[in-house]
Amino acid sequence: MRVLITGGAGMLGRKLTRRLLERGHLRGEPVDAIDLVDLVEFGVESDTCTVHAADLSQPGETERLMALDPDVVFHLAAVVSAEAEADFDKGMKVNLDGTRRLFEAVRHSPITPRVVYASSIAVFGAPFPDPIPNDFHPTPLTSYGTQKLIGEALLADYSRRGFFDGIGIRLPTVSVRPGAPNAAASSFFSGIIREPLAGQRAELPVSRDVRHPHASPRAAVGFLLHAAELDTALLEGRRNLTMPGVSVTVGEQIEALGRVAGPDAVELITESPDPVVAGIVAGWPQRFDTARAEALGFAADATYDEIIQAHIEDGLA
């Protein structure tokens, strides 16, 4: 069993790699090799892993990678939402052309691997019903969401034609994200938990009644692994599906922080309204009907308390 992970240096890529090394098997076979792809070289402490520096949007690069004959491809590489909005051409090049080149290389390779594509709930844009039904139309309000949607459409058609065996999973906002805050408008969802747990101040730019679905990094990795192992015949041709999450308000996130870490942690959060962030977040989904994904065995965290606990257990890092 050979596994290829694009975006291997990213947060999810690293956590997926660690989980694959820990469990040692995938789809009933031992994991003999993991090929980690990212724009630049990076260090890994495992003989099972090989790092490949590659820009998927450049001609020939995806063909070089597919010559490794992976049995499973996890396509996680992407320019994130804020960057794709700030630099339209870069987002199109990486998120659309990179994905298309990868799918084309898989199509022309001699094997037919499972392709797991990390899509996003950013494919949806307000106004929404509550909850958002399983068959609601995607109307993204960002270029990132548009590019992810196009990737979904390509994945479904490449799978329908038998070019590969694909599944697209729409991840909710992943929190608590480890590491430093980033430029994403969603950064505060993690920041208001992560910073107080580390004894640092955090700013809250939106109202406490903002509701949003969350998945821990641990749950997100679980989705990816389950997608790699699922019998795709069960998808009945509808290859892209919204993952379950814990839908909570910001106020409920903060209450969970208080239960897990005490009132001192909560005291470190300062309300600092930012109309720009609030405006962006107002266009985001709040709650999904994810009965379809749950029936297929995708399991979310049980509560936001559990999401905070997972962050603490995984080393706060």
Place this chain on the structure above:
Amino acid sequence: MRVLITGGAGMLGRKLTRRLLERGHLRGEPVDAIDLVDLVEFGVESDTCTVHAADLSQPGETERLMALDPDVVFHLAAVVSAEAEADFDKGMKVNLDGTRRLFEAVRHSPITPRVVYASSIAVFGAPFPDPIPNDFHPTPLTSYGTQKLIGEALLADYSRRGFFDGIGIRLPTVSVRPGAPNAAASSFFSGIIREPLAGQRAELPVSRDVRHPHASPRAAVGFLLHAAELDTALLEGRRNLTMPGVSVTVGEQIEALGRVAGPDAVELITESPDPVVAGIVAGWPQRFDTARAEALGFAADATYDEIIQAHIEDGLA
């Protein structure tokens, strides 16, 4: 007012051109020039029209066309469903790359034209509720439908970013199509009316209870013109919409033929079941809730009888 029409040599392109020449104005201004684009040169009998041979998927071609400074762009050019299914690479090149190159050229042109994009109900794929709601998710079952869906997603994002002012209209099956039968699985929908009206035999490959939405070429041209003139602020960011149609069964089509042309015409139809065609058509939409498009002023034919009458009035040709 300068108008550019891609796919100008096609059936809809020709009928749209004729209608523009007849009415002489668009968006409250006289139509001074119509640029007709298609893969090869073709004849037009009007000083207002200029024909341009261009392959939109080739570098530089769309920039050359946008240098004409059109105020309105009708993007009708496409490889049809059957051909895009038979030749995947050609469909991707023309329907996806050609559309993207056109949109990019419009983005980089000094003006911000209205772009009217001919999409298709092929963006939808079974299973469906009946009727299909306005916010139902597109899950195409053909590469053509996938490519049209990607064009819709690009159009919405390019419009959101202000690169141009776009609207995508999903056309139902256009019948009665003039001219010869083609390779499309939908060809019989027109053939069972067109051929008997011309005194010729026609084969019916599906059951009479097959239901499908139809628009006459006249109604389809009306949709395109209305889309060019609509205040797109009314779309509230949801730039792609399903056009109304006359939803009838094949049996009801044949009854309408009998009312308009008499029993001798009906006698010319021979049942000739084709499981392949029947299988393809089984995945197609039957009936849409098009209240949104109707509220925006898009008007379908009143009845299938009227569709047949329009075909006769327009010269059976």
